[in-house]
Amino acid sequence: MKNDFLKQQKRMKKTVLPVRIFRFYSEGFKSMEWGRELWAILLIKLFVMFVILRIFFFPRFLNQFDTVSEKEEYVSNELINRSTTP
Numbered sequence: 001m002k003n004d005f006l007k008q009q010k011r012m013k014k015t016v017l018p019v020r021i022f023r024f025y026s027e028g029f030k031s032m033e034w035g036r037e038l039w040a041i042l043l044i045k046l047f048v049m050f051v052i053l054r055i056f057f058f059p060r061f062l063n064q065f066d067t068v069s070e071k072e073e074y075v076s077n078e079l080i081n082r083s084t085t086p
Contacts, residue, residue: 061074
C-alpha cells in the first residue's frame with residue numbers, strides 16, 4: 001500500500017505543473033453535481049476577460065506607426081514624459 005503511494009507521488013512529480021493543475025481541477029469538478037456547468041462558466045469568464053476586455057480597454061496604439069524605429073521612438077518618449085510629469 002505504501003509502495004503504491006510512493007510510486008504515484010513519483011509519477012506526479014514527473015508531470016508538468018500546468019498539467020497537474022488542470023488534472024486537479026478536472027478531477028474536482030467531475031465529482032461535483034454541477035461540474036460541467038461550472039467549467040462552462042469558467043471558460044466563458046476567461047474568454048470575456050482576455051478577449052472582450054482587451055478589445056475595448058486595451059487599444060493598440062503602436063499600429064499607427066509604420067516602422068519599428070517609429071514605435072521605439074514613441075514608447076521612449078512616452079516613458080520619459082510620464083516619468084518626468086507628476
